[in-house]
Amino acid sequence: MNPDLERLHPYPFEKLKTLFTGLPASDKSPIALSIGEPKHPSPDFVQQVLRDNSALLARYPTTAGIPELSQAIADWLKQRFHLNSVDPAGQVLPVNGTREALFAFTQAVIDRQRQPLVLMPNPFYQIYEGATLLAGGEPVYLPCTDATGLQPDFDAVSEDTWIRTQLLFICTPGNPTGATLSLSQLKALIQLADKYDFVIASDECYSEIYRDKPPAGLLQACAALGRDDYRRCVVFHSLSKRSNLPGLRSGFVAGDREILAGFLRYRTYHGCAMPIHHQLASIAAWQDEAHVAHNRALYREKFDAVLDILGGPLKVSAPSAGFYLWPKTPISDEAFAKRLQAEQNVTVLPGRYLSRTVNGKNPGSNRVRMALVAPLEECIEGATRIKALLDTL
Template sequence: MNPDLEQLHPYPFEKLATLFNKLPASDKTPVSFSIGEPQHPAPEFVQQVLRENTALLSRYPATNGLPELRQAIADWLVRRFKLTTVDQDRQVIPVNGTREALFAFTQALLDRQRRPLVLMPNPFYQIYEGATLLGGGEPVYLPCTSASGLQPDFDAVGEDVWIRTQLLFICTPGNPTGATLSKAQLKALIQLADKYDFVIASDECYSEIYQDRAPAGLLQACAEMGRHDYRRCVVFHSLSKRSNLPGLRSGFVAGDGEILQRFLRYRTYHGCAMPVHHQLASIAAWNDETHVETNRALYVEKFRAVLDILGDVLKVSAPDAGFYLWPRTPIDDESFARQLKAEENVTVLPGRYLSRTVNGRNPGNNRVRMALVAELDQCVEGAERMRALIKRL
């Protein structure tokens, strides 16, 4: 077996299962804030496209996807991020969700003979780390603290680190923090990528869930700099959160055409083409914004309700975007999560499970991630129970 498998950490939900091991059964209805799986209904018009095209199960899909899908994605990018142009033949590749693509892209990109460094936010989506380790890279964890606006302090990264960097992961809006990077920050990172010759992979799968202002994107920053080739920049988007379609496994990678054409060669061998009927359903989803606006409004309503309940008993505030809360806990995060589960049957994810300890500090300590994905009444019920626990502490 690949010896690098031994470097992989248990997934956060494995740790959560261990934390809850042997807790007595509760007579209260469970409320889960732990898993970021959208629970709003999938759009009916997308389901209808799937039902009408099941005969396409008899066809092998092309790795590069249907031209119509790539064009729908390119058109959406132009509309959403105010781009001048996106070449659907060279700058877009449909993928089976961002998780699969983030992992595969890292394997294709890293040159392990150069002892590459891969920079990532801390806390982070664990795929960044696992993909790095299995690709022969060394993770460098950049702490996201209140002092740095819950995004990495890139100015604190030394030149010796930048010189060895091959790949920088950014997540905007962040998981779990909900913090976003401004266009000015993104442009500064692009300049660093030029100076030190590394690639920026921007995970933007939460970009369509926001309170007031649409988050900026990496390609948007490129376009404002006149870089319509999107050199050294790739973005990852998905229908999972935007359109409540996590089971469709549909997303895309877009950006630097030279990089993506080489990534396409990798994917051809990887054997991960999206089924044709999923592609047709994806075209329908990318071409419609009405369901996205409805979805966004539901999250805004839930944030307002939950924050109204918890705002005076917990150190918590609305995120820039995304559907997570990242509150500080009145006791350590593991103890808080276990007691909340035991006494109120409400599940949250300890922040330390999403972070790594570096130089004796873990930025996830004494925080929990709350995913407001359930229906409004469940979110309100869970928040009320959490409030009751906090009042007893």
């Protein structure tokens, strides 16, 4: 077996299962605020496309996908991020969701013979770390704290670290923080990538769930710098959160033409082509914004209701984007999650399960992640139960 498999950390939900082992059964109905799986209805018109084209299951799809999907994605990117041009044939690659793509991309771009460093936010989506370890890289965790605006302080990274960096993961909006990087911050990162010759992988799968202002994107920063080649820059987008289609497993990678050419070659051997009827359904989803606006309104309503209940007793505020709350806890995050499960049958994820301890500090300690994905009434009930626990602490 690959010895690097032994370097993988248990997944957060494995740790959560262990934490809850032995807890007595509750007489209250379960409310899960731990997993970021969208629960809003999938668009009817997307489901109809799937039904109408089920006969295409008889055909093998190609890894590059059908040209119509790449064109729809290119059109969406240009409209959403104010880009001058996107070549659908060379700067867009459909993928089976961002999770698979983030992992595979890391394997394709890392040169393990050069003692590579891979920088990532801390807390983080655990795929960044696992992909790095299995590619032979060394993760470097950049703390995201209140003092840094819940995004990494890139000015604190040493030059020696930048010199060895091959890949920088950014997540904007962040999971679990909801914090976004500004256009000026993204421009500065592109200049660092030019100076030290590393690739930026921007995970933007929460970009369409925002409260007020659409978050900036990495390709948008490239365009603002006059760089339509998107050199050293790639972005990852998905229909899972934007369109409530996590089971469709549909997203895309876009950016640097040379990098995507190599990634396409890797994926051809990987065997991960998207089914054709999924591609047609994806075209329909990328070409419609009305359902996305409705989706945002549903999340906004839930945030407002939940924060009205928890805003006083808990240190929590609305994020700029995404569907998570990242509150501070009055006791340790593990103890809080365990008591909440035992006493109220509400599941949240301890923040330390999404972070790593560096220099004796874990930025996820004394925080929990709450995913407001359940229906409004269930989120309100969950918030009410959380408040009931807080009243006893």
